[in-house]
Amino acid sequence: MNRFFVLEAVLQNKSFTKAAEQLGYTQSSVSQMMASLEKEFNMHILKRSRSGVELTPDGEKLYPFIRQTLKQYRSLLDTAESINGLQSGTIRIGAITSVSCYWLPQLFKEFKTKFPKINFILNQGDYGTILEWLKNDQIDFAIMTAEFGTGFNKTLIHKTSMNAFLPKNHPLAELDQIPIEKLADDPFILVEGGGYSEPLEAFKQAGLTPDVRYIIQDDYTIMAMVEAGLGISILSELVFERTDFKVVSKPIVPDVTRPVAIVYKNKEELPIASQYFVDFIVDHKEELY
Known part of the structure; x- marks a missing residue:
């Protein structure tokens, strides 16, 4: 069963090295386990590509059965945990940058004071990537925008503001509030949303088209670029809280x-530990800032 978990981690990270780091193995151990799995099934399951490690055509046919086996095995563990009380378990979460950086560390800390043997696997990505993880059961649930992801169940926990981020010497920096039309002409640095973008939606609602020059996935890289005068951006207010960028x-x-x-498929089908943590987040949503 461990080899199935390792395969799942390799595919999620698209890397043997990152999977090893996530699971606490050496890279050679991960490679050996994957080689052993391929030998057992007498087929090549993985291949390397420009985007990283991915499934071969044979692996694509095999993996749904492995994923279902993992799901059933986790259900078995959950049943045992529910009988014994929440003494152990692993919670797998997908989250956007602002949530993973500013909310989850404190929530993890408080939850582990009650359930110290619970472990967390946190995967950070854009909306599209996170939804793929959900569809493929690579995570238990996600914390992301409620505006994207048709067909999933959602529990709203907060509403954050998206602010304009400008260099300190920008002419608009002296304003208390910035009309959105004044942001349409400057070079714009767009955060990669993976299928949905709050800034682009806001411009669209205002009948505007921004001058997008860069599309970047990382909020902090964007702030560094704004500081360098390469453009302006719209980001979550949360990412400004702990930064020393000159913006x-x-x-x-x-x-x-x-x-x-x-965001999740079905709360009742989540692992027991994840159900507990979802309820814990909802109970503490007033403390999120």
Whole structure:
């Protein structure tokens, strides 16, 4: 069964090295386990590509059965845990940058004071990547925008503001609030949303088209680029809280917001530990800032 878990981690990370780091193995151990799995099934399951490690055509046919086996095995463990009480378990979460950085560490810490033997696997990505993880059962649930992801169940926990991020010497930096039309002409640095973008939706609602020059996945890289004068951006207000970049963050008129939700297929089918943690987050949602 361990080899199936390792295969899942390799595919999720698209890397033997990152999978080893996530699971606490050496890279050679991961390679050996994958080689052993391929030998057992007498086929090549994995291949290397420009985007990283991925399934071969034979692996694509085999993996759904492995994924179902893992799901059933986790259900078996959950049943044992529910009988014995929540003494152990692993919670697998997919989250956007602002949530993983500013909310989850404290929530993890508080939850582990009650359930110290619970472990967390946190995967950070854009909306599209996170939804793929959910569809493929690589995570138990996600914390992301409620505006994207048809067909999933969602529990709203917070609404964060999306602010304009500008260099300190920008002419608009002195304003208390920035009309969205004033952001359409500057070179714009767009955060990669993986299929959905709050800034682009806000511009669309205002009948505007921004001058997108860069599309970047990492919020902190974007702030560094804004500081360098390469453009302006719209990001979650949360990412400004713990940064020393020489940028300013100002509210936008009309408001641009991100409704943040817990997203999952079916709460009743989540692992027991994940059900507990979802309830824990909901109970503490008033403390999120």
